[in-house]
Amino acid sequence: MLKNFLLIALRSMSRQKMYTTINIGGFALGLATCMLIFLLIRHELSHDQAYQEGNRIYRLYNDFTKPDAGKWTSMPASVASIVKADYPEVELSARLIPFNWFKAGSNLFRREEQAENTFEEGFAYADQDLLQILEIPMIYGNALHALDRPNTMVISKSKADKYFPGEDPVGRTVVLNDERKVPYTIGGVMPDFPVTLHLHFDFLITLQEVEFWPGEQTSWCCWNYDVYLRLRPDANPHVLEQKLLSMRDKHLLGYMKEVGDQSIDDVRKYHHFGLLPVRDIYLTAEINDSLQHGDMRYVWLFGAVACFILALACINFINLSTARSANRAKEVGLRKVVGSLRFHLVRQFLMESLLYSLFSFVIALLLVWMALPFFSALTGRTLAMPWTVWWLAPMVLLAAVLIGVIAGIYPSFYLSAFKPIDVLKGSVSRGSRSAGLRNGLVVFQFTTSMILIIGTFIIYRQTNYMLHTKIGFSKDQVIMIQGTNTLTTEGLKTLKDEVLTLSGVQRATTGNYLPVAGSHRDQNSFWKEGRSKIDKGVSAQRWFVDPDYLATMDMKLLQGRNFDAQIASDSQAVIINQAMARELGLQKPLGEHIQNWETFTVIGVVEDFHFESMKSKINPLCMTLGSGGSVMAVKTQTADMQGTLKAIQNKWDVAMPNQPFRYTFLDESYAKLYEDVQRMGSVFASFAVLAVIVACLGLFALSSFIVEQRSKEISIRLVLGASVNTILRLLTQSFVRLVLISFVLAAPLAWYLMQRWLDDYSYRIELTWDVFALAGIAAIAIALLTISYQSIKAALANPATRLRSE
DSSP: OHHHHHHHHHHHHHHOHHHHHHHHHHHHHHHHHHHHHHHHHHHHHTTTOOOTTGGGEEEEEEEEOSTTTEEEOOBOTTHHHHHHHHOTTEEEEEEEEOSOOGGGGTOEEEETTOOOOEEOOOEEEEOTHHHHHTTOOOSEEOTTTTTSSTTEEEEEHHHHHHHSTTSOOTTOEEEETTOTTSOEEEEEEEOOOOTTSSOOOSEEEEOTTOOSSTTTTTOSSOOOBEEEEEEOTTOOHHHHHHHTHHHIIIIIHHHHHHHTOTTHHHHHHHEEEEEEEGGGSTTOTTEEOSSOOOOHHHHHHHHHHHHHHHHHHHHHHHHHHHHTHHHHHHHHHHHHHTTOOHHHHHHHHHHHHHHHHHHHHHHHHHHHHHHHHHHHHHHTSOOOOOTTSTTHHHHHHHHHHHHHHHHHHHHHHHHHTOOHHHHHHTOOOHHHHTHHHHHHHHHHHHHHHHHHHHHHHHHHHHHHHHHHSOOSSOOTTEEEEEOGGGSOHHHHHHHHHHHHTSTTEEEEEEESOOSSTTOOOOEEEEEETTOTTTSOOEEEEEEEEOTTHHHHHTOOEEEEOOOOTTOGGGGGEEEEEHHHHHHHTOSSOTTOEEESSSEEEEEEEEOOOOOSOTTSOOOOEEEEEOOOOSEEEEEEOOSOHHHHHHHHHHHHHHHOTTSOOOEEEHHHHHHGGGHHHHHHHHHHHHHHHHHHHHHHHHHHHHHHHHHHHHHHHHHHHHHTTOOHHHHHHHHHHHHHHHHHHHHHHHHHHHHHHHHHHHTTOSSOOOOOHHHHHHHHHHHHHHHHHHHHHHHHHHHHSOHHHHHTTO
16 A cells, blocks of 8 residues: 555656646755754854763853943952862862963964964963863873963964974973063863864963963952853852852952942942853853854744744645645545545645655755855854764654655645545535635745845845944055064064055054954043042043054044154043043043043043944043054055055065064954854845745745636636736736735834844944835735746636636
8 A cells, every 4th residue: 555655646746747846846945944054053052062061160250230231251360269269169260361462462373493483363371270171181291280380381283283293292392472582381282172162272371370460360450361160069050159249248349448449339239240051151142251152042043934934845835735636636536436535545645745855855955965065154154964973864754754744734634625526526616715724824924034034134234334334433445464563662663664655555553452353452440530439430441552543543533632752741641532531521521630540631532433343332442652562554545455565565574574474454354343243144135035935936836726726717707808917917916915914914023023133233223114115015026926927827828728628
């Protein structure tokens, strides 16, 4: 019996080639999309899941529960030793500085015996115990002692192979940033960090006996360290969080009382310490740190999109199956006449559905294999099909069977319910009774598609707004030359002067602080002079810049003057932005004195400019006079950018013959602030296109069904003189009505969802009617194009052909 069902199913599929192609193609496209989304979700959820003691590893964070205050991970240097000594629940504690900091931010590396430096990324400072807490093994060296001596570092396997091919580099000496007087010894070689780890470093520099400035290791003034803990097996993290309040009261409040900080009452009321499991770090983006994160909201969103697209594919199968009901009706009637039971017919049709599903899965796997490199680039993730894992084949087979049954169960019962007497009389009217269901399914398809289309338009507009709106400085044709910190003060001045002599170069500035991703940041508290023990401090960025900074960045000075290196008092002067003037309550800021550790005189006010993502408001900032730095920003005005770059490189090679010339463009670095938004827009656009294609196949199915059901009516109308336009209007008006209903449902849903998404941005577009109108017009146009083939075919058909049986 099973063999017979299989043969009949194959014959039926071969006889209806167009139907089979559309059905399998639509199914395969939907399944391939779901598989790609599954791989993305699997990648996101797999971060930090491989730790043997993962349920005992936590990262400490600050939770300031006052509205708009937020959460962050940076801690004072002494916190790790305090929690280890004072709280018996803590088995191990260790610190990490996971961002550009002193030597770890300059990135020039070489073997001691070599002369030429190489630029590297992925530096961090770490304690020895971090290797144990994060279970980082050693390929060479001892994991228990790799970082326990001063001036040691651990490097990754790939870097060991690059600099010490075929060797055990433990004990070898390397130089950072050309500082020959302070070489580093390699204490171990670790495996490359997997992509599914929240940390990605190639060089871990020891914190043993490191003090960045006098008193830095014991003071609670500055917060720069992430602290990781491994708790004892019987420890309760929730109880420990409550106990950590004693650390706040003893150390933090004690320090604030000592310096007279007036925000002490707020800290006592709102500040808490929390413990975040290491397995949750990657997908917990609301805790501020310097690492790259995923977003659990996107995991849920993409999971929902996958379910919707799979539902669209199943809907297509249902509609296409019912569209062929007239063709299958005589087969059903004859089978019942000769003795077939309804149960047998249900099994027959389910067998066909399973075959469609199996073939679709095979094609979907092929599509995934072909599309995976493009999808990986689109999402910015390293995705791979797990061909070798044991569960892949059983899971695919089970999914094929399950989806085949789900998609085929309604058509099976629907087709098998035809009455032989009605079929043999030629009066198959059963289809009309299910018109409401089929129309509802198409409305669901187009509602989903239009939500994705509207979302794509809005994400594109927000991205375009962020990249092209006025941001308070000029980012075009600004070259950022990297690695200038290794030059002497005189050498840097000479290089800058030489670069300024080149045609096409207008201005140049040197420093570490730029309004783009990856630049240095320095958060401080400021007060009006004499108010530090009375007022709460204003949290602001402090940037060191030279006198050419404002002109090179084309920033607008609203009041006062720029820095002047010839004026000695400018060493204690500041230029502040408008936000800082507002926060400090400076009505007439020029000449006012403000203080943090030093006292400064305000000599200028610069127009607010965006130096972080537009998700956050522009925060207070002050600039003080400085020199040196790891970046030289060069403002150009030239049509021959390649020629200008070559000329700058020639100057660089003279100044630094043993260091490679590296540069980036300011506008490209600025755009990196919004890479996640751009990627989301691209992914959304891809899903929207796929959803529209799948939905159009469903609409094609419904138009086929309508033509099948109304073929004799259309023929009679044509015989009686109806025009082609009349027939087209007759067949299309119901579809247009369905699309309009879809639009009415989709518009408020899309408005609500995108309003929630835009709420994350302090600077954002407004939702306007034209986006929704454009999506509706596009959907109607696509629907009309889809159904026009069937409608025109029916309108141009010879009526005699269809009425011959009458």
